[in-house]
Amino acid sequence: MNSFLRIQAVFIKELMQLKRDRMTFGMVIMIPLIQLMLFGFAINTNIRHVPVGVVDHSQTGLSRVLVQTISATQIVNFTQHYLSIQQAQQAIASGEVHAVLIIPKDVSQRLVRNQSVGLGSPPSSDEETSRPIAQWLVDSSDTMIAAAIKSLRNMPLLELLNKPPNRGTPTFAVTLLYNPEQRTAVNIVPGLVAVILTMTMIMFTSAAIVRERERGNLEMLITTPVRSFELMLGKIIPYVFIGLVQTAIILGLGYSVFAVPINGSLLQLGAATLLFIAASLVLGLVISTIAKNQLQSMQMTIFVLLPSILLSGFMFPYDGMPLAAQYIAEALPATHFMRLIRGIVLRDVDVFNMRFDLYWLLIFTLIGLAIASLRFKKNLD
Amino acid sequence: MNTVPDQEFAISAQQVDRNFGNLKAIQNLDLQVEKQRIYGFLGPNGSGKTTAIRLLTGLLKPSAGSISVLGYKLPKNAEKLRLKIGYMTQKFSLYDDLTVKENLQFLAKIYGLQGKHQHKRISKLLSIYGLDQKANQLAGNMSGGQRQRLSLAGAVLHQPELLFLDEPTSAVDPENRREFWEQLFDLCDQGTTILVSTHYMDEAERCHKLAILEAGIKRADGSPDELMANMNAHVVEVLSDNIRNLKNQLFTLNEIISAAQLGARLRVLVNKKVTDPIGFLKQLPMAEQIKQAQIVRPSLEDVFVTCTGEGRQ
Numbered sequence: 001m002n003s004f005l006r007i008q009a010v011f012i013k014e015l016m017q018l019k020r021d022r023m024t025f026g027m028v029i030m031i032p033l034i035q036l037m038l039f040g041f042a043i044n045t046n047i048r049h050v051p052v053g054v055v056d057h058s059q060t061g062l063s064r065v066l067v068q069t070i071s072a073t074q075i076v077n078f079t080q081h082y083l084s085i086q087q088a089q090q091a092i093a094s095g096e097v098h099a100v101l102i103i104p105k106d107v108s109q110r111l112v113r114n115q116s117v118g119l120g121s122p123p124s125s126d127e128e129t130s131r132p133i134a135q136w137l138v139d140s141s142d143t144m145i146a147a148a149i150k151s152l153r154n155m156p157l158l159e160l161l162n163k164p165p166n167r168g169t170p171t172f173a174v175t176l177l178y179n180p181e182q183r184t185a186v187n188i189v190p191g192l193v194a195v196i197l198t199m200t201m202i203m204f205t206s207a208a209i210v211r212e213r214e215r216g217n218l219e220m221l222i223t224t225p226v227r228s229f230e231l232m233l234g235k236i237i238p239y240v241f242i243g244l245v246q247t248a249i250i251l252g253l254g255y256s257v258f259a260v261p262i263n264g265s266l267l268q269l270g271a272a273t274l275l276f277i278a279a280s281l282v283l284g285l286v287i288s289t290i291a292k293n294q295l296q297s298m299q300m301t302i303f304v305l306l307p308s309i310l311l312s313g314f315m316f317p318y319d320g321m322p323l324a325a326q327y328i329a330e331a332l333p334a335t336h337f338m339r340l341i342r343g344i345v346l347r348d349v350d351v352f353n354m355r356f357d358l359y360w361l362l363i364f365t366l367i368g369l370a371i372a373s374l375r376f377k378k379n380l381d
Numbered sequence: 382m383n384t385v386p387d388q389e390f391a392i393s394a395q396q397v398d399r400n401f402g403n404l405k406a407i408q409n410l411d412l413q414v415e416k417q418r419i420y421g422f423l424g425p426n427g428s429g430k431t432t433a434i435r436l437l438t439g440l441l442k443p444s445a446g447s448i449s450v451l452g453y454k455l456p457k458n459a460e461k462l463r464l465k466i467g468y469m470t471q472k473f474s475l476y477d478d479l480t481v482k483e484n485l486q487f488l489a490k491i492y493g494l495q496g497k498h499q500h501k502r503i504s505k506l507l508s509i510y511g512l513d514q515k516a517n518q519l520a521g522n523m524s525g526g527q528r529q530r531l532s533l534a535g536a537v538l539h540q541p542e543l544l545f546l547d548e549p550t551s552a553v554d555p556e557n558r559r560e561f562w563e564q565l566f567d568l569c570d571q572g573t574t575i576l577v578s579t580h581y582m583d584e585a586e587r588c589h590k591l592a593i594l595e596a597g598i599k600r601a602d603g604s605p606d607e608l609m610a611n612m613n614a615h616v617v618e619v620l621s622d623n624i625r626n627l628k629n630q631l632f633t634l635n636e637i638i639s640a641a642q643l644g645a646r647l648r649v650l651v652n653k654k655v656t657d658p659i660g661f662l663k664q665l666p667m668a669e670q671i672k673q674a675q676i677v678r679p680s681l682e683d684v685f686v687t688c689t690g691e692g693r694q
């Protein structure tokens with residue numbers, strides 16, 4: 001009874017302080033809003049309009065049609081013409097263009113003999129038929145751009161000859177579930193919930209105890225009968241609400257601006273989110289009991305935040321990472337929540353089928369709370 | 382919890398040491414504080430007043446020695462003690478970004494005070510400590526003196542048996558200081574034991590008993606009168622035309638503990654070993670500079686200077 005009252009006292013105090021701290025209050029709303037707009041529009045793995053150049057040795061009508069046909073795919077934009085290969089290489093080095101198409105003198109002959117055109121005549125040696133019609137020089141240091149250009153390797157060429165495209169039967173049929181239009185936002189928006197919650201939840205609570213220590217309030221607090229766990233709980237409960245508000249902002253805007261559907265059950269989504277919020281808050285509290293000042297707590301927050309962004313599956317697929325990185329990722333609450341929220345929001349999975357991710361979040365929270373309460377000693381030593 | 386041996390004392394400490402690394406912040410502190418009394422810690426900056434209070438409230442663990450407060454052994458039973466003590470820290474430790482009332486409401490709830498009781502207690506405190514008009518002002522925007530009254534209100538909110546006040550009047554003007562002390566005596570009358578630290582002599586003189594601390598060591602303790610009576614020096618006031626010169630010459634003598642100028646007079650502390658201080662002064666080579674000399678009643682400041690002089694030499 002008294003314990004409940006004390007938790008409530010800390011909770012209300014924390015709310016009041018938050019209410020008066022306009023800056024923080026604004027951040028609570030603005031961080032998810034701005035990040036969502038930024039990431040939602042900016043991060044795009046469907047590469048388009050890569051600036052490229054061309055070195056046209058043939059200078060024929062065909063070569064011009066070829067350039068137009070490639071442009072029509074929208075993957076590249078031909079912005080520059082170069083006279084020599086050396087010039088083109090320099091342009092790539094200087095970053096003016098990311099790739100250059102080199103069209104050889106005999107492009108027409110090559111095209112006619114090309115298998116994909118399938119004219120079958122005139123007969124020629126293997127070596128001749130297998131010659132590509134032109135060549136790309138690509139700055140492949142960015143693997144995504146390189147992949148985009150590589151995807152042009154097998155583009156159909158029949159349009160060049162005013163013939164209907166030869167639709168060969170593909171080896172595999174591919175059915176795209178959940179994101180048939182392959183929009184990046186569909187994957188990014190739910191992931192952003194995990195990233196932003198990690199950031200704000202850990203950041204707020206990691207400063208929580210430290211701030212009281214820095215301002216001298218701790219000396220007063222620890223002479224009162226308030227217990228460690230009451231203080232901890234009272235301090236994190238307001239942020240649970242904040243976390244839920246942020247989640248609602250991100251998913252709501254994701255739905256209305258980026259048309260990211262919410263396919264799963266809201267109840268399960270809420271439960272998973274609450275667990276993740278709890279785990280993040282508790283992690284923040286643990287940091288708060290270790291850090292000596294707010295700068296240290298900020299550094300530790302970033303120490304957790306970076307792997308949560310890079311290893312959790314938000315940026316790069318989890319399965320593509322080396323085993324060691326996967327182990328680290330497994331320890332992070334963000335990884336588990338990333339799976340959960342993508343599962344629930346996009347694939348309408350029943351959370352029971354992903355219960356091990358839930359268990360981990362729960363265990364993480366309990367252990368964290370115990371560590372924070374134990375570490376927070378009610379004295380000044 | 383019946384008849385614990387040292388229950389007659391609110392605080393009793395034996396041979397308490399506290400070190401911070403190599404620094405001996407408190408050495409060999411023996412302390413006995415009677416109930417319903419105001420006990421003072423008098424000492425200069427860094428003498429260990431705050432450290433001593435933190436040890437007695439269970440905030441710091443002693444490096445050696447034993448402490449018992451209200452019958453509870455510290456630091457073991459620190460948690461049980463919390464409901465019975467109030468602590469006003471040297472630095473303002475309530476929340477700057479809460480109003481006066483919100484701060485008190487927060488504390489009230491922490492101490493389990495609710496509803497009507499809480500409301501009544503808080504209005505009473507606001508009126509006792511003259512904070513009615515300020516109830517809805519942010520604590521951070523108040524003057525130093527107002528803030529200290531708020532701190533006191535916060536410390537006595539749960540009507541503790543024992544109150545620790547660490548330099549409670551450091552930001553209070555003399556007028557308000559007197560009023561503040563009136564309030565302390567009111568509390569004392571109602572049965573509260575108060576331990577207060579200060580570096581003001583006039584405040585120390587108001588205490589029933591006090592301990593003079595210097596460099597972590599208790600140099601003397603007792604009631605102000607006892608301390609003055611048992612002082613290890615005679616106080617002689619000397620009139621002279623050339624005070625600064627006389628003072629410098631007297632300073633070189635072993636028998637002279639201190640000589641301090643007070644306007645046209647020189648207040649000279651002469652070691653008790655000298656039985657006739659006036660005669661002693663008159664036979665000195667620089668005696669012709671002394672126009673007049675008379676023994677005066679010692680003040681607490683004299684006691685303080687006598688006690689702490691040793692540490693400085």
Ligand SMILES: Nc1ncnc2c1ncn2[C@@H]1O[C@H](COP(=O)(O)OP(=O)(O)OP(=O)(O)O)[C@@H](O)[C@H]1O
Nearest residue numbers: 401404406424425426427428429430431432433471
């Ligand atoms: N946490 C600490 N770590 C290291 N040294 C400390 C610590 N707290 C106090 N000290 C040292 O112990 C000594 C006594 O300090 P304390 O704060 O008790 O003095 P004080 O009498 O309260 O002084 P003031 O009148 O300035 O408040 C000082 O030399 C101080 O530097």
Ligand SMILES: [Mg+2]
Nearest residue numbers: 430431432471
């Ligand atoms: Mg102090």
